[in-house]
Amino acid sequence: xxxxxxxxxxxxxxxxxxxxxxxxxxxxxxxxxxxxxxxxxxxxxxxxxxxxxxxxxxxxxxxxxxxxxxxxxxxxxxxxxxxxxxxxxxxxxxxxxxxxxxxxxxxxxxxxxxxxxxxxxxxxxxxxxxxxxxxxxxxxxxxxxxxxxxxxxxxxxxxxxxxxxxxxxxxxxxxxxxxxxxxxxxxxxxxxxxxxxxxxxxxxxxxxxxxxxxxxxxxxxxxxxxxxxxxxxxxxxxxxxxxxxxxxxxxxxxxxxxxxxxxxxxxxxxxxxxxxxxxxxxxxxxxxxxxxx
Amino acid sequence: xxxxxxxxxxxxxxxxxxxxxxxxxxxxxxxxxxxxxxxxxxxxxxxxxxxxxxxxxxxxxxxxxxxxxxxxxxxxxxxxxxxxxxxxxxxxxxxxxxxxxxxxxxxxxxxxxxxxxxxxxxxxxxxxxxxxxxxxxxxxxxxxxxxxxxxxxxxxxxxxxxxxxxxxxxxxxxxxxxxxxxxxxxxxxxxxxxxxxxxxxxxxxxxxxxxxxxxxxxxxxxxxxxxxxxxxxxxxxxxxxxxxxxxxxxxxxxxxxxxxxxxxxxxxxxxxxxxxxxxxxxxxxxxxxxxxx
Numbered sequence: 001x002x003x004x005x006x007x008x009x010x011x012x013x014x015x016x017x018x019x020x021x022x023x024x025x026x027x028x029x030x031x032x033x034x035x036x037x038x039x040x041x042x043x044x045x046x047x048x049x050x051x052x053x054x055x056x057x058x059x060x061x062x063x064x065x066x067x068x069x070x071x072x073x074x075x076x077x078x079x080x081x082x083x084x085x086x087x088x089x090x091x092x093x094x095x096x097x098x099x100x101x102x103x104x105x106x107x108x109x110x111x112x113x114x115x116x117x118x119x120x121x122x123x124x125x126x127x128x129x130x131x132x133x134x135x136x137x138x139x140x141x142x143x144x145x146x147x148x149x150x151x152x153x154x155x156x157x158x159x160x161x162x163x164x165x166x167x168x169x170x171x172x173x174x175x176x177x178x179x180x181x182x183x184x185x186x187x188x189x190x191x192x193x194x195x196x197x198x199x200x201x202x203x204x205x206x207x208x209x210x211x212x213x214x215x216x217x218x219x220x221x222x223x224x225x226x227x228x229x230x231x232x233x234x235x236x237x238x239x240x241x242x243x244x245x246x247x248x249x250x251x252x253x254x255x256x257x258x259x260x261x262x263x264x265x266x267x268x269x270x271x272x273x274x275x276x277x278x279x280x281x282x283x284x285x286x287x288x289x290x291x292x293x
Numbered sequence: 294x295x296x297x298x299x300x301x302x303x304x305x306x307x308x309x310x311x312x313x314x315x316x317x318x319x320x321x322x323x324x325x326x327x328x329x330x331x332x333x334x335x336x337x338x339x340x341x342x343x344x345x346x347x348x349x350x351x352x353x354x355x356x357x358x359x360x361x362x363x364x365x366x367x368x369x370x371x372x373x374x375x376x377x378x379x380x381x382x383x384x385x386x387x388x389x390x391x392x393x394x395x396x397x398x399x400x401x402x403x404x405x406x407x408x409x410x411x412x413x414x415x416x417x418x419x420x421x422x423x424x425x426x427x428x429x430x431x432x433x434x435x436x437x438x439x440x441x442x443x444x445x446x447x448x449x450x451x452x453x454x455x456x457x458x459x460x461x462x463x464x465x466x467x468x469x470x471x472x473x474x475x476x477x478x479x480x481x482x483x484x485x486x487x488x489x490x491x492x493x494x495x496x497x498x499x500x501x502x503x504x505x506x507x508x509x510x511x512x513x514x515x516x517x518x519x520x521x522x523x524x525x526x527x528x529x530x531x532x533x534x535x536x537x538x539x540x541x542x543x544x545x546x547x548x549x550x551x552x553x554x555x556x557x558x559x560x561x562x563x564x565x566x567x568x569x570x571x572x573x574x575x576x577x578x579x580x581x582x583x584x585x586x
Binding site: 008009010011015016018019022024025026027028031032033035037038040041043044045048049050052053055063065066067068070078084085087088089090091094096212213214249253254255256257 | 302304308311316318320321324325326327328331333334335336337338340341342343345348349352353356357360361363374377379381383384385386387502505506546548550
């Protein structure tokens with residue numbers, strides 16, 4: 001408290017320093033440092049915005065509604081973090097990769113822990129809906145060598161843009177989910193259907209904010225991956241369809257140049273037969289490169 | 294969307310610029326500017342903190358609990374704004390006063406609109422509890438001339454640190470509240486009891502944060518004022534007891550040097566009799582200076 005007194009009373013000029021001095025006795029130094037950093041930057045933002053009392057109250061009420069929209073299955077503050085690019089920034093900071101390694105992107109809310117482990121080449125689409133797709137490629141290290149026993153956990157939305165967990169009773173359980181394990185050649189392959197773009201939940205305060213900002217709530221079509229192998233960093237990422245109408249305006253900023261895949265429509269009857277399909281299919285060939293841990 | 298494409302995809306370096314570019318089509322320019330300023334500073338804070346995914350999730354859950362603690366009579370986000378100095382900063386920005394004018398401080402949550410208008414000298418303490426106090430002074434303009442017909446709305450906590458609205462059924466309605474109007478000489482006076490320090494509501498997430506930061510939840514003893522007169526800026530302020538144990542550590546940073554009053558204990562029998570009391574009382578003499586509007 002002596003320290004606070006020495007700082008003097010709160011003024012517009014010394015505001016953040018006075019608050020930081022008050023936190024000097026925090027037992028948890030990391031918490032104290034983070035609070036002080038946030039206070040410093042929020043005060044700087046307030047000084048730049050110069051909000052009226054009414055505007056600040058509007059912000060308070062927006063945050064209040066955002067908290068009150070959260071429940072066991074809806075996390076509106078994560079959505080707010082997503083649409084303001086903060087989630088992707090936290091992801092980027094925690095996943096700086098060496099040159100040549102595949103880049104990460106956000107996990108998203110639809111991963112499930114207990115998806116079935118399937119043989120290579122299996123079809124993860126359990127309801128035969130949508131346009132067929134064959135996905136294949138290799139799991140490599142940064143020197144280009146194949147990684148044996150890499151675990152590939154993949155999940156995606158269906159042809160209408162819904163995950164199985166959003167349509168319980170409509171889609172089969174574990175539809176469009178699977179876990180695969182590479183052999184010594186590092187290759188992987190599975191069958192699925194071409195995913196579609198979909199909106200993030202937009203019937204709450206964050207959706208209203210997006211509307212007022214002239215933004216749509218859509219994420220471009222993508223496949224989710226978690227790839228793990230002993231001796232390598234865990235990779236949480238997507239691959240995207242570069243022809244998706246929302247590829248340049250992902251509502252949550254998850255797209256990176258290096259995460260573009262190619263979705264080639266294969267119409268040649270021989271190629272269709274060779275791939276085990278009975279009609280044209282999309283071929284997606286994409287390699288992932290893991291960084292050594 | 295063209296603009297977004299030109300900005301390129303999201304990276305750690307260009308994160309705030311990419312988000313701002315996405316908000317370019319907002320219909321409300323002020324909202325857009327405020328969101329972009331907040332995004333810029335929050336991203337800067339995240340880059341400085343480098344939170345782990347777990348730490349960021351902890352922050353998300355803190356904000357969620359803060360929103361969920363709010364209801365019709367409890368506003369936990371305002372408390373968060375208060376204990377981080379943001380409320381006082383917004384107050385300071387909106388109440389820059391010319392030299393010589395009395396300074397403002399936060400309104401607080403306990404003002405009521407319909408307090409009774411009373412004659413000068415009236416006792417606003419309706420339950421005779423506490424140490425008697427006489428408050429008097431003048432309402433002046435910045436040239437030192439008295440202001441006629443100034444309206445003085447005053448309210449305070451009782452000798453145990455509670456406002457009437459916090460103790461309905463225990464304190465009389467409108468206890469320690471009153472509205473007074475000056476005459477041509479600009480003087481005011483009323484009787485009350487010496488107020489006591491009190492805690493802000495500390496049984497929620499903000500109280501837990503204060504504890505983890507090694508801080509107490511107390512506000513030093515004070516009297517609230519709203520002073521209005523035609524041709525002058527409305528003044529929302531407090532006066533404080535400089536001998537209060539929490540005067541250097543107000544939980545909401547509301548104290549300013551210029552808002553110190555003197556609480557003189559008057560024990561001289563003649564002075565006691567002249568003031569109309571039957572025992573020692575506190576004399577608080579304080580002038581307020583209004584800025585021309």
